Amino acid sequence: MAESMKGLHRSHRCTEVSNENIGQEVTVMGWVQKRRNLGSLIFIDLRDRSGILQLVFDDSTSDAEVLKKANELRSEYVIAATGIVRKRDGAVNNDLKTGDIEIDVKTLRILSESETPPFPIEENSNTKEELRLKYRYLDLRRPDMQRNLILRSKVTTFMRKFLENEGFIEIETPMLTKSTPEGARDYLVPSRVHPGNFYALPQSPQLFKQLLMCSGYDRYLQIVKCFRDEDLRADRQPEFTQVDMELSFVDIDDVIDVNERLLKSLFKEVLDVDIELPIKRMTYKEAMERYGSDKPDTRFGMELVNVSDVVKDCEFGVFANAIKDGGTVRGINATGQGNMPRKKIDKLVEFVKGIGLKGLAYIQIADDGSIKSSFAKFMKDEEMDALIKAMDGKNGDLLLFAADKTKLVFDCLGALRLELADQMGIIDEDKFNFLWVTEFPLFEYSEEQERFVSMHHPFTMPMEEDLDLLDSDLGAVRSKAYDIVLNGYELGGGSVRIHQGDIQEKMFEKLGFTKEDAHERFGFLLDAFKYGVPPHAGLAFGLDRLIMLMAKRDNIREVIAFPKVKDASCLMTDAPNVVDEKQMEELCLASTYVEEKE
Amino acid sequence: MAESMKGLHRSHRCTEVSNENIGQEVTVMGWVQKRRNLGSLIFIDLRDRSGILQLVFDDSTSDAEVLKKANELRSEYVIAATGIVRKRDGAVNNDLKTGDIEIDVKTLRILSESETPPFPIEENSNTKEELRLKYRYLDLRRPDMQRNLILRSKVTTFMRKFLENEGFIEIETPMLTKSTPEGARDYLVPSRVHPGNFYALPQSPQLFKQLLMCSGYDRYLQIVKCFRDEDLRADRQPEFTQVDMELSFVDIDDVIDVNERLLKSLFKEVLDVDIELPIKRMTYKEAMERYGSDKPDTRFGMELVNVSDVVKDCEFGVFANAIKDGGTVRGINATGQGNMPRKKIDKLVEFVKGIGLKGLAYIQIADDGSIKSSFAKFMKDEEMDALIKAMDGKNGDLLLFAADKTKLVFDCLGALRLELADQMGIIDEDKFNFLWVTEFPLFEYSEEQERFVSMHHPFTMPMEEDLDLLDSDLGAVRSKAYDIVLNGYELGGGSVRIHQGDIQEKMFEKLGFTKEDAHERFGFLLDAFKYGVPPHAGLAFGLDRLIMLMAKRDNIREVIAFPKVKDASCLMTDAPNVVDEKQMEELCLASTYVEEKE
Incomplete structure (x- = not known):
């Protein structure tokens, strides 16, 4: 039976008690x-968000009832204890912030009892x-998960403060909006008031932030949930969070600065890590030539x-024909x-075959x-x-070559x-290598749609030098788009509009x-312009x-509370799930899936 | 034709130029x-987010081409101007921050031309x-709208800073989640991967923040979008923003403090307004007796x-029967x-008839x-x-009486x-009267469902003094719920859980x-417990x-960028709208509304 904490006040979190409190009475929970x-x-060992503190019950000083209760305590019971801070009798535990003290x-x-948890609450289990994930509420008790989420909170708080000082205004844009043209699939929200009509959850606040610039807000910021109904990967979630900004009366260098x-x-x-400025810049072309990637791990x-x-x-x-067919032969050492x-070499061959070579x-x-x-x-x-x-091959080297279409x-x-570097263990995990990648192509050819599509979105500004190419060679037009890359991950991106x-x-x-197409899809932006x-x-x-990179994790689920x-x-919640027939009726919707099954 | 700003850098926003810059060259946009x-x-008159600055073109000092361009300028053209700051020749304009200077x-x-806007861009038009709302991107240029949104940004920034210092951690909870039991109608999001299943957009992060307390986060904060598919009123939107918090190891007084x-x-x-602490507290019962409202304007x-x-x-x-039937007779002076x-009295009668009297x-x-x-x-x-x-009626007073069921x-x-006070003009609009309303009933009787339902939500703690009443008189059980009221509006609310x-x-x-019901709906919370x-x-x-109250507006649309x-x-965007047949097919959904029409 849970006791109430009526009349009790917590005086300290666990690791807020220190040897400066020796002799004092404290109440910890x-x-x-x-x-x-x-x-x-x-x-x-009592645990809270701040860490661990040792409590001691001594049958020479504690009364019988307290001792009896102490003997009932099991892992994950929630308790409130009042006692006197004293120097530890036994060995000091240097692993703990409070390793030299204990509470008598x-x-x-006992504020709450606990069943035996399905797994131990500890780091690295x-x-x-x-x-x-099923017991996420227990998993989130792990000190590493708590560190990650606390780091996340610190980072957003810091970014907001910094950007406020730079003149940014945080403005909320709608969640219930109209399909945006970002290319990915929208999550739709049926309207009850307008049956047969849908809102879309935003893939990004792109159009709204451009409108805010039209409205003169000058510098916009929003840390905002965005949504894409695409199949997931380790670093993708259906809902994800962007630190989104837009600036007026600027060019690339101002945004980068x-x-x-x-x-x-x-x-x-946040990490006490020094980043040297300016961050290196590399054109898209150079990044592809040197690293075969527009987000190179440097x-x-x-x-x-x-x-x-x-x-x-x-x-x-294999070599000669690739070149004859307009392709290329390239190697790595x-x-x-x-x-x-x-x-092992055969496995590398399988690896590239998996990608299409x-x-x-x-x-x-x-x-x-x-x-x-x-x-x-043959040679x-x-x-x-x-x-x-040409490959700078020396004794003891392995040279690997691919021959096919350049892309x-x-x-x-x-x-x-990347695979080889990982196998060879040559990546310095302590490094944070930032890189700007610039001059992205404005268009890319879509084999599926048999036409050129925007590489970023249709509001991206072409480079002034390439404006003439719009009429002659779409594939060659470069844009004023830029990505910020960290250790081989695309950390962010943007463009001049x-x-x-x-x-x-x-x-x-x-x-x-x-x-008509353009007006149907972006009419209000075109009107605003x-x-x-x-x-x-x-x-x-x-x-x-x-946050994943700052916390040195390899999966974004480690830095999201409920992924x-x-x-x-x-x-944990079993979402999505079936809903009442009444809800479907109110929305004037029927599931064709259920009908097919019947 | 729009000119580029290549090679130009804005040196100041309009009102960042002052008489300390006299003689200097500045570039403003x-x-x-x-x-x-x-x-x-x-x-x-050049306008940006910061205010207005006067530019002057003088045919004795400006060259012909510049003068020609200046003569082409119309309202809402976007321009960049470089010139020398000087003292105004003519009369000083004390209404402007920059009223004593001008730019020669x-x-x-001309960075962008403009058609004539459909309405003038000015305050109080x-x-x-x-x-x-159709041309919201123009409406948002009004100085009052800009002040409101800048105020909003200041408020959230300040609240985050303050609460961070108090040990709160901002944690994001999911937007794509499961129906919550807040009583209102959920917005649903169909799942493509799980046809026939739906996510719900959160009405509040209630369950998640309670789970975060179970996980030991101790103090949680989130400024977060919530959703309710209910019919709108002046102070309601389908999506709205909550400053949401939860604290562990506390009782009412800690939250209030x-x-x-x-x-x-x-x-x-933010407003340089002094609020006297402690804020007055009043029980729900007293608020109803004295003001006929659980959110009294005091x-x-x-x-x-x-x-x-x-x-x-x-x-x-009318009087005697109301009382005989268990009702009440009350008056106001x-x-x-x-x-x-x-x-005018007849109109007041119509007014109360509209509410049911x-x-x-x-x-x-x-x-x-x-x-x-x-x-x-009759008397x-x-x-x-x-x-x-009894009514303290004096010469010149009007006494009004209602007789019916107490509620x-x-x-x-x-x-x-409220209506009378408004007509009589006796409300001091400069006052900010805060009030805590406490001891809300735990249950209220739903005529529709013919049973008691939670007044707040089923996780609200009953007052310890009333625990016994749970078995004898549900309507009399008071809860540890509290609302914070400002000038007759419910500004926020919460409870001990x-x-x-x-x-x-x-x-x-x-x-x-x-x-089974309880487990079906709140299983993961019960498991966590x-x-x-x-x-x-x-x-x-x-x-x-x-924000509406801080900005002294009477409609929340005035403090939301895109309501x-x-x-x-x-x-503006025409959301919600119809979507492609393909999107419906992918979601395995059909509109029964369209079918009915055919």
Whole structure:
């Protein structure tokens, strides 16, 4: 039976008690981490958000009733204890903030009992994630989960403070809105008042923040939930949080400047990590050429090398034909991996096949300089020498080559480079390598739709230098879009927006929208642009990913209190679930799925 | 044609330029508020978020091309101007922060032209609200709207800072969740992956914040969007923002204490208004008796008087029967309104009829003491005298009486009191009268469902003194719930929660839930409560209403950037709207509404 805490007031959290309180009476409350009986003594580790504090019940000083209650305590019982702070009798525990003190308990109340939890409440227990998520309320008691969520709160508080000082105003945009054209699938919300009509949950506040710039708010900020009904990955959730901003009367450098200073201050304040400014910038083109990725992990080298020129005339059909077909041959040098067993190399081949490449060509250079290669027999000696030289191949190195269409080669070698680095253990996990990637293509070709689509969104400004290319070579037009990359993750991105009606119209035309299409989808933005629109640009950070990287986790579920799993369900609440027939009727909706089954 | 701002950098916002900059070159950017040509001079009022700055073009100093462009400027054009700050030649404008200076413009760029806006961009223009909402991006340029949204941003920033210092952690809870039992209708979100299943948008994070207390987070904060699919009123929106908090190891006084200090600091910091602490507390019972409302406006008196005892034996059937039927007779004294014309009194009668009362009895006491009354003929003289005395009726007063079931009498006189105060102009609009209302009933009887339902929610703790009444008189059980009231508005509310499994079970039983019902709806919370739950309590403020009151507006749409109208639609974006057949198919949904029409 739970006792009330009537008349009691907590005087300290567990680790707020220190040896400065010795001799004082304190009242602490929390969960029983564990109980140990040692002769006539009972020790309790009491846990709260702040940490652990040792309670002692001594049968020479505690009264019988208190001792009896203390003996009933089990893990996760919630208790309130009042007693005197004293120096520990026994050994000091240097692992604990309160390791040199203990509370000699005089009165004890059991505020809540507990059944035995389905898994131990401790850091690094390797409980299956499914169980952790079903009992998330227990999992969230783990000190590491508490650290992660407290870190998250610190980060958003700091970012808001910083950006407020920079003149940003936090403005809430609607959650119940109209489909936005971000490309992904919307979550829809049926309307009861307007049967057959739907709201969409926002994929981003893109249009609204641009409207706020039209309205003269100058600098907008919002830390906001966004939604995408897409299949999940380790770093994706159906609902995710963006740190979203937009600025008026600025160009790229202004956006980069304020965000660099934000990141530098944030990492210094919260993690005591120094970020050197300015953060390096790299064009999209350079990033693809050197790393096969538009979000390169620059904590290590192993860059891609273009050997097309070296092998374009060789007898090895895979190489020569790829180039003849307009593709490319590129390699990476896995330094020191010359002795990799054949089996392991085969696994690398399987890895790139998984991404779409037909195979992987390799040269193993043994420590004594002797060479094993999958394609040497097709090559002249001087061609092999030139190839190894181009790759800077040394004794003991493993050279790996991909030959195919350029985009596929980039994708595969980019991924292979990360996989190898991971296997080789050459990534310095203490590094935070930031990078701006700039000059993204404005369009990309969609094989599915057989037309060019926006790489970001149709409001992205083309580079002034490339405006003429809009009429001649869409694939070559670069945009004023930029991403901020951290350790191989896209941390955020943004762009300068089109603020000129004539360029915006041309964009829609090039994307194949009729005037009616464009008006149907973005009418209110186009209307707003008739009444004086300032040049503006913006950026959004993915907060979940930022916190994941700051907490050095490899899954965003570790930094979200109540995440969904792969099928977008919540294992704790069982959402989504069936609803009453009455609710469906009020919305004038019927499930065609149920009908099919019947 | 829009010019680019390439190579230009804004040096100041408009009102950041001051007479300390005289002689300096500045570059400012913004919207043309108005243009005046005066002889050889052209004056432009330039507007940005910060205010207005005067630009001058002088044909003796500006070159011809600049003058030509300046002559083209129309309202709402966006421009960038570079020039020298100088003292105003003409009269100083004391209404403007920059009223003693002007910019002698040397170069000008037109960044964006503008059509003539559908209404003038100025404060206090009486544009129809429909038009304002359709062109919200223009309406949001009004200085008063900008002040409101900037105030909103200041308030949330301040509250977050204050509560962080008090040990609160901001934790995000899910938007895609399961139906909660708050009584109102949920917005549903169909699931594509689980056809026939739905998420619900949260009406409040109630269950999640209680789980976070179970998880040991100790003090939780979130400024969060919540959703209710109910018909709208002036101070309701389908989506609204709550400042939501929950605290562990506390009782009522702790919650009240931290929130009183929060409100005091907030009003001082943002409005420079002093709130006296402690804020007055009043029980629900007293509030109803004195003001006929659980959210009384205490800026004026005109309290209700119970005259049942005085009239219980009179011959006036309306009075006597009401009391015989278990009802009540109560009155209010509209001081000084004794000469109110009959027509106006009739309107008051119509007013209370609209709320459900059959009529209103009155006594008019003229300045000379003569009496007009709707029911005097049924009363003995001494009964009339006693009644007037009970009402403290003086020459020149108007006494109004309602006789019916007690709840209806409270509702009608409570509303009549506000209506009269408004007509009489006796409300001091500069006052901020805060009040805690406590000891709310735990249950209220639902005529519709023919059973007792929770007045707040089923997790509200009964007062310990009333626990026994759970078995004898549900209607009499008081709860540990509290509301914070400001000037007659419910600003927020909360309660101590049940943390004892046995009391929670009893609550569900009294509410008529079977064990299966309770488990189906709140299973995960009940499960969580098995593993050690701390005593906890919380509170949530309605942010929209708080900002509305701080900004002295009478409609929350004035403090929301993109609000919905009465039918829950957005006049600007036309949300909600029809969606593609493909989207419906993916969700396995069909509209029964469309089918009915065909």
